[in-house]
Amino acid sequence: MLHAPFTRRIFLQRGCTLASLAATVPYFIEQSAMGMLGNPLLSSNPGIPDERILVVVQLGGGNDGLNTVIPYGDAEYFRARPSLGLRAPKNPAGTTTALELDADFGLGLHPSLTGFKALYDAGSLSIVQGVGYPNPNRSHFTSMDVWQTGRLDAKGNGWIGRYFDNMCNGTPISEGAIAVGRTAPLAMQGDVQKPISFENPALFRWLGEDLHESMKAPYDAINRSGALPSAGEDTQKSFLMRTALDAQVASTRILAAVAKQSLVNYPQHALARQLRTVGAMIRDGMPTRVYYASMGGFDTHGGQAGSHASLLRQLSESVVAFQADLKEQGNDKRVVTMVFSEFGRRVKQNGSNGTDHGTAAPMFIIGPSVKPGIVGRHPSLNDLDQGDLKYGVDFRSVYTSLLEDWMKAPAEKILRGQFANPHLIAKA
Amino acid sequence: MDDPLKPLAKTHFDFAAAQHLLNRAGFGGTPAQVRALTELTLEGATALLLDARRDDTPTANEDFRGDILREDTPEEREAIRRARAAGDEDAIAKFQQLRQMRERSDRDQIVAMQKWWLSRMIETPRPLEEKLTLFWHGHFATGYRTIENSFHMLQQNRMLRNSCIGNFETLARSITTDPAMLKYLDNDENRKRSPNENLARELLELFTLGEGNGYNERDIKEGARALTGRTFRGNNYFFDASQYDNASKQLFGRSGNFDGDEFVTMILEHRQCSHFIALKLYRFFVNDAPTVSKEGREAITGLAKELRENHYDLRPVLRTLFGSQHFYAPENRLAVIKSPTQLMVQTIRSLGTPPREMKSLVDAGDLMGQQLFQPPSVKGWDGGRAWINTATLFVRQNIVVYLVTGRRPQGFDWSPSEMAYDSTHLFEHLRDASGSLDSREAVRNIATFALGGSIAPERVAQLDAFLDDLGGTINDDRVKALLCLVGAMPEYQLC
Numbered sequence: 001m002l003h004a005p006f007t008r009r010i011f012l013q014r015g016c017t018l019a020s021l022a023a024t025v026p027y028f029i030e031q032s033a034m035g036m037l038g039n040p041l042l043s044s045n046p047g048i049p050d051e052r053i054l055v056v057v058q059l060g061g062g063n064d065g066l067n068t069v070i071p072y073g074d075a076e077y078f079r080a081r082p083s084l085g086l087r088a089p090k091n092p093a094g095t096t097t098a099l100e101l102d103a104d105f106g107l108g109l110h111p112s113l114t115g116f117k118a119l120y121d122a123g124s125l126s127i128v129q130g131v132g133y134p135n136p137n138r139s140h141f142t143s144m145d146v147w148q149t150g151r152l153d154a155k156g157n158g159w160i161g162r163y164f165d166n167m168c169n170g171t172p173i174s175e176g177a178i179a180v181g182r183t184a185p186l187a188m189q190g191d192v193q194k195p196i197s198f199e200n201p202a203l204f205r206w207l208g209e210d211l212h213e214s215m216k217a218p219y220d221a222i223n224r225s226g227a228l229p230s231a232g233e234d235t236q237k238s239f240l241m242r243t244a245l246d247a248q249v250a251s252t253r254i255l256a257a258v259a260k261q262s263l264v265n266y267p268q269h270a271l272a273r274q275l276r277t278v279g280a281m282i283r284d285g286m287p288t289r290v291y292y293a294s295m296g297g298f299d300t301h302g303g304q305a306g307s308h309a310s311l312l313r314q315l316s317e318s319v320v321a322f323q324a325d326l327k328e329q330g331n332d333k334r335v336v337t338m339v340f341s342e343f344g345r346r347v348k349q350n351g352s353n354g355t356d357h358g359t360a361a362p363m364f365i366i367g368p369s370v371k372p373g374i375v376g377r378h379p380s381l382n383d384l385d386q387g388d389l390k391y392g393v394d395f396r397s398v399y400t401s402l403l404e405d406w407m408k409a410p411a412e413k414i415l416r417g418q419f420a421n422p423h424l425i426a427k428a
Numbered sequence: 429m430d431d432p433l434k435p436l437a438k439t440h441f442d443f444a445a446a447q448h449l450l451n452r453a454g455f456g457g458t459p460a461q462v463r464a465l466t467e468l469t470l471e472g473a474t475a476l477l478l479d480a481r482r483d484d485t486p487t488a489n490e491d492f493r494g495d496i497l498r499e500d501t502p503e504e505r506e507a508i509r510r511a512r513a514a515g516d517e518d519a520i521a522k523f524q525q526l527r528q529m530r531e532r533s534d535r536d537q538i539v540a541m542q543k544w545w546l547s548r549m550i551e552t553p554r555p556l557e558e559k560l561t562l563f564w565h566g567h568f569a570t571g572y573r574t575i576e577n578s579f580h581m582l583q584q585n586r587m588l589r590n591s592c593i594g595n596f597e598t599l600a601r602s603i604t605t606d607p608a609m610l611k612y613l614d615n616d617e618n619r620k621r622s623p624n625e626n627l628a629r630e631l632l633e634l635f636t637l638g639e640g641n642g643y644n645e646r647d648i649k650e651g652a653r654a655l656t657g658r659t660f661r662g663n664n665y666f667f668d669a670s671q672y673d674n675a676s677k678q679l680f681g682r683s684g685n686f687d688g689d690e691f692v693t694m695i696l697e698h699r700q701c702s703h704f705i706a707l708k709l710y711r712f713f714v715n716d717a718p719t720v721s722k723e724g725r726e727a728i729t730g731l732a733k734e735l736r737e738n739h740y741d742l743r744p745v746l747r748t749l750f751g752s753q754h755f756y757a758p759e760n761r762l763a764v765i766k767s768p769t770q771l772m773v774q775t776i777r778s779l780g781t782p783p784r785e786m787k788s789l790v791d792a793g794d795l796m797g798q799q800l801f802q803p804p805s806v807k808g809w810d811g812g813r814a815w816i817n818t819a820t821l822f823v824r825q826n827i828v829v830y831l832v833t834g835r836r837p838q839g840f841d842w843s844p845s846e847m848a849y850d851s852t853h854l855f856e857h858l859r860d861a862s863g864s865l866d867s868r869e870a871v872r873n874i875a876t877f878a879l880g881g882s883i884a885p886e887r888v889a890q891l892d893a894f895l896d897d898l899g900g901t902i903n904d905d906r907v908k909a910l911l912c913l914v915g916a917m918p919e920y921q922l923c
Contacts, residue, residue, distance in 0.1 A: 141573040154574075155805060174818065183794055184819070189804070196819040197795075204822055207837050208829040208912040215909060218894040222887065222917055230884050231919075236717055236765055239813055240918035247818035301528065351521030 052406055055278060055291045055337040056160070056187065057271070057319070061299030062140065064308055065344035065361025065389075068113070069127060069378070070098040073106010076381040084304060084349045086110060095309070101127070102374060112312035115320030116364065123372040124323065125364060126424050128398055130379040132360030132391025136343060140299070140357075143342040148187035150396055150415050159399055160290050161190025162414045163407065168193065175250055178281065179292035180274040188292060195292070196250065201258045201277055205251045223248050257284035263328040264321055271295040272318035279325040282335060289407070298341060302352035315339070319366060332368050336406050336425070339364040340395070346387055360391035363398055369406075371426045397422050432727040432754035441470040444881070445756050451880050451923045452713050453477045453750055454555025455770060456778035459854060459877060474750045478593065478743055480554040487551070489544050494579040494663050496534045531576070538578040542800045543786040545585065546793070549773045550783050560592035560742075561585065562769060563712050565800070568603045568635060569808035570612040572801045579663060580608035581801045596705055596740040600636060600692055607660035613806065616659040618652060619671040628652035628691075630806050636695045638704040643680070650677040654691040696740065699732070706731035709745070714755060715763045716812040727754045762881035762922040765815050768796035770923060771824055772831070779854065779878060779911060781831040782847035788836055795823045816921065828915025832908050851907040854878075867902040871895055874907060878914045880923055887917060 071077050072088040089100035089108050098108025099117045109117050119125040133152060137143045142154050150159030157165075164176055170192055177188045179197040188195035198204040206223075209216045226245045227238035258280045266272040274293040281288060295315065300308050319337065326332040344361025360379050379389035397419040403411035405425035412418050436445070446466040450457045454477065457465070465473045500508070504523075511519035549558040565588060572581050584606050591598045603609050604627070610616050618624040628651035632643045657672030658665070677686050680694055695701055706728045707720075715724060727749075734745045749755055766774065772792065776783050783789070793799060797820055803809055830836050834847055854877065855870045871891050876883050891910060898906060914920055 139576065141576065145573070157804075172817075182791075186804075194814075194817045194819075196817070198819065203826075203837055204819070206822060206829075206916055207826045207835075208916060211829070211833060211835075211912065212909065214894065214898055215912070217897075218890050218913055219916055221890045221893075222913065225886065228884050228886055230886075236763060236813070236922060237919055240765070240816060240921050243816050243818065243821060244918040247821045250818045251822070301525070348517075350524070351518040352525070356524060 051287075051289065051334065052408075053282060053289060053291065053331075053335045054160075054402060054407060055275075055293065055322075055335060057275075057315075057337060057339045058185070058292070058294035059298050059311075059315070059339065059341035060140075060144070060294060060296035061341070062143075062343045062345055062357055063298040063311075063341035063361060064300060064304065064355050065341075065358075066347065067304075067308060067355075068110050068312065069101070069129065069362045070108045070110065071106060071378050071381065072098050072108050074378075074381050080348045080381065082349070083353055084355070096305075105374075105378065107374065107378060110309070110312050112309045113316045115316035119320065119323065119366060120372065122368075124368045124370065125366055126370045126372055127374045128363045128365065128393055128422065128424065129374060129376040130360045130389065130392035131340075131363045131376075131395050131398060132343070132389075133394055133396070134391075136359040136388070136391070138343065138357040138359075140342060145186060147340060147342055147395060148185060150399055157189045157191060158185065158187035159414065160188045160292075161193050161195075163190075163290070163403060163409055164193030165190040166414050167409060173287065173289070174246055175253070175286055175288050177290045177292070178278075178286075178288050180277050181292065181294050185292055185294070188290065196254075197292075198254075201254050204254055220248070253284070253286065254281065257281045257286060260284070262325055264324045266321040266325070267314075267317045269295075269314040269318050271314055272321055275318050275322040276325070279322055279329070282326065282331050283329045300345070300354050301350065301356060302354040304349075304354040323366065326367075334369070335367055336369055336402070337364075337366040338398070338402060339366070344389065347381060347384060347389060348387060359385070359388040361389075363395070365398070365402075365424045369426055371424055375422050375424065393422060394419055398424065401425060430753065431730065432723045432757075433730040433748055433752040435751050436470060436753050436756050438470055440756065441473070442466065444761075445470075446473060447877070447880055448756060448761055449473060449477070449750060450555075451774060451778075452755075452764070453746075454559055454777075455549060455773040456880065456923075458778065458780050459857065470751055474747055477556045477750070478747055480557065482557075482590075483554075487544070487548050489540070489547070492537060492541060492544075492579060492582050494582075496530055496537060496579065497577050499662060534576065534578050538572050538581065538801055539787075539790070541578055541582060541585075542790045542793075545800050546769070546773070546789055547783065547786055549769065550776050555777075556746075557589060557592055561589040562767075562800075563709075564588040564592055564599060566803060566808035566811070567708060568599070568609065569803040569806050570606075570608045571803055571805070575608055575611040577608070577611070578801075580611065580660075583663065584608040585801075593742050593746070596735070596742060597692075597696055600631075600696065601689070603635065604631065604655065604688055604692060605658060605665040607663060607665060610658060610660055610665075615655060618656050618658065620653075620656050620673040623649070623652045623656060623673070625649060625652040627658075628655055631655075631692075632695065634807060636701045636704060637698060638700065638707075641704065642698050642700040647679055650679050650686075651691050653677050654679065654686045655688045658688055699736065702732040702735040702740070703728065705740075706735055706745075709749070711811070712764075713746075713749060715760050716765060717763065718812070721759065723754060723757070727752070762879070762919060764923055765812055766921055766923045767809065767811065767815065768793045768798040768820075768824070769800070771796070771921070772827060774880075774923060775828055775831050775915070778880070779832065779851070781849045782834070784831055784834060784847065785836070788830065789827070792823055792827045792830075796820045796827075821918075821921075824921060825916040828920070829912050832911045832915065849908070851904055851911065854907060855902065865902060867895060867900055868892060870902050870907075871910060874910060875914050878911055879917070879919060881919075884919075887919075 070086050078085045087097045089098050091097050095111055097111055099111060101107045101109055116125060145154035148158050149156050172193045177195040179185055179188055179195050182199045184195040184197035206219055209219055223244045227241040231237040231241055258277055262276050262279060266276040278291045297311055326335050340363050343357060343359055345355035345358040350356050376393045379392055396415050399415060400411040400419045400421045401424040403409045403414055404421060443466050447462045450465055508523050552558050570584060587602050613627040613630055614624045615627040625648050629648045633639045637643055653673040654677055657668045659668050660666050676683055679686050710728050731745055734748055738744045772789050797815055854874050858870050858873055859865050872888055875891055
């Protein structure tokens with residue numbers, strides 16, 4: 001009884017210290033403090049360019065791999081694609097003549113991919129051929145989920161989300177994963193880590209302030225007050241109040257990052273706009289480790305030649321501008337970009353000068369830190385599975401290399417399986 | 429120690445309590461509706477919510493087609509076969525295109541269904557029915573993307589609604605013959621010689637007992653055998669006797685030639701099943717904090733007991749819950765994080781805003797992490813804090829601005845909506861005999877009502893300061909501004 005008041009006072013003091021820290025400090029600062037005690041993702045200072053960044057570019061709809069990396073050396077290609085086939089490089093140069101990659105194997109790039117060809121020649125492009133998975137699913141939705149979950153049953157959360165969950169000891173990294181697009185991709189959803197996503201950074205804020213100039217001050221007062229004492233400790237209310245403060249900090253930061261004029265000019269494509277935003281955030285030293293951008297339209301069932309050429313040109317020009325931006329910033333060596341699509345298309349063109357849903361297709365891994373060149377064999381056009389290419393490299397092998405060699409993460413644990421590592425990253 | 433399920437004293441059923449009930453057992457209501465509910469007294473109010481007569485008249489825009497993804501007719505199959513045999517590429521391509529067109533129509537139909545269900549929640553005179561249908565949709569989670577058949581999703585939705593407040597046993601039995609679920613959990617591939625455990629596993633783990641509670645791997649394996657042969661043909665359940673494993677099974681330590689129905693019966697005999705369902709109802713209706721309080725655990729035990737005593741009838745259990753002291757306890761007010769659907773529907777129904785464009789709301793739901801007919805996995809929506817992050821919080825705040833003002837963000841520009849919103853019903857009743865209005869009282873009243881619970885003094889001061897800067901008087905425009913600010917309060921995410 002004698003000690004009770006004393007104990008109670010100590011308790012109150014400690015309680016108040018904790019409560020006051022909790023109430024007014026955004027979660028991410030508290031996490032940084034915790035990070036000093038051994039959080040691997042936050043152990044180095046954000047902004048100091050040693051943290052590696054992964055950028056994922058998703059091509060929605062199923063990109064026609066055979067008309068992206070072109071096996072012009074194989075006569076079967078022209079038999080399967082009488083009107084859609086692109087000509088071998090030795091033909092007089094023109095819009096339908098492939099750009100030569102490897103004369104010995106008769107491999108070329110689609111003529112729209114001049115920027116990719118330049119990256120290849122500069123040693124900043126790795127092409128992984130014939131990427132797919134067993135028992136391929138030809139549904140857009142399911143196959144995209146397979147790629148995004150990194151699981152053949154297409155179930156559970158995303159492979160990037162699991163990367164974060166694995167690395168962050170149960171505490172999400174604020175601004176760790178950012179998707180520029182309308183919705184946050186499944187790939188980035190973890191149990192703990194959730195991505196930030198916005199189609200347009202100008203919308204990553206409260207729009208009510210546009211109604212009248214008088215709205216901003218009370219809004220800030222409400223959302224930046226942190227947890228009010230009456231909310232109690234670790235209640236749903238205090239959690240919401242602190243997340244609101246986090247959101248204000250993140251919004252200010254992202255809006256400031258993208259407000260700056262970029263160092264290079266980007267073309268006007270939708271993908272270029274997304275990558276410009278990503279470039280701006282990288283330049284601003286955001287703590288983000290994985291960015292996600294996407295473009296659609298690759299479901300070329302009919303009249304493919306023109307639309308596919310245009311899509312690949314947009315892809316190439318956008319990525320090249322992004323690489324130039326990163327180089328100008330001095331950040332190019334710490335960024336690797338991965339380009340994928342949910343499936344390739346059938347070998348034979350269809351009756352409408354298009355192609356239908358297929359299977360294996362090439363992937364691109366981009367940046368001066370990659371081990372440049374062509375990885376894996378081009379799938380045979382003669383040994384098909386019901387008219388479809390057989391995959392040679394499991395997509396989870398590509399993830400394995402990016403996780404292990406680039407992000408320094410335990411790939412086997414994250415992917416829940418062991419996959420041959422094709423080592424796509426150059427040794428430092 | 430008081431029994432937490434002891435009935436609330438009649439005198440404690442005031443305006444705030446009635447609003448709490450209407451928010452939780454439905455999607456809120458206008459001040460006039462809450463007043464009417466208050467006047468019914470606690471008993472009358474719960475009866476109004478629980479005993480609403482079912483009405484199966486199709487609602488507007490419910491003319492969904494069940495034949496978009498019909499199977500090919502024998503004639504069509506024959507024609508395709510002939511085209512293949514003849515190597516007629518053009519004809520094959522034409523068939524494929526037709527198939528793809530049908531798949532596209534089906535994707536359009538699921539979007540139409542998302543709009544339809546959301547408007548049904550906004551308009552229904554029986555809010556608990558929709559609320560429970562949403563609850564069961566998250567419990568028996570099935571996703572369109574996996575099954576790619578909108579009509580099967582619709583049939584499941586109707587099945588869940590039909591039994592939503594009936595008996596859990598009916599639901600558990602119906603879900604094991606529901607085409608959408610059978611497809612979603614691969615039971616159409618659960619055959620005698622190659623059993624598929626997916627449905628049996630989730631039936632135990634997610635639908636009835638909870639992970640690791642009172643069953644083991646063997647029960648899953650043997651249960652899967654009991655469920656063999658349950659598949660569907662077209663839009664209907666079909667029991668394929670030739671694929672049913674008719675041999676003896678060992679379930680929960682007993683052996684016998686158990687079939688799927690007996691498997692479900694044995695599960696429901698488990699005490700744990702009543703406890704698991706009581707816990708899920710509790711987290712949905714009462715409190716979704718990461719840890720359940722001591723009183724909460726007692727309440728759950730009491731609800732489970734009542735479930736068993738009533739042979740899984742849900743109505744009496746919900747009547748006890750909605751009439752209990754515990755349900756109205758201060759720690760359970762504003763203690764559940766609104767789902768995105770709750771946030772939108774409650775804002776519309778409580779403040780009386782126009783519903784605006786249904787497609788925009790469906791899109792916003794997606795951005796906030798809840799697409800109807802598309803739960804993220806068979807686990808359903810995690811709910812609680814999982815709804816909230818820095819990105820979803822802005823969408824949540826902005827959707828309130830859209831509902832109140834009708835200004836929808838498109839790129840950088842705001843595009844105004846035609847539908848005007850008259851907010852005066854929120855404060856007109858506060859005028860005194862002379863017709864004048866105490867603006868401070870009005871602010872407090874409107875903010876408390878919009879939040880659906882008590883408001884912190886700091887917040888009142890923030891709103892008063894805002895109004896003082898504008899001269900202190902209140903009018904329709906200023907009420908809308910206030911509502912946008914209240915909608916931007918972190919505590920607005922609670923109900």
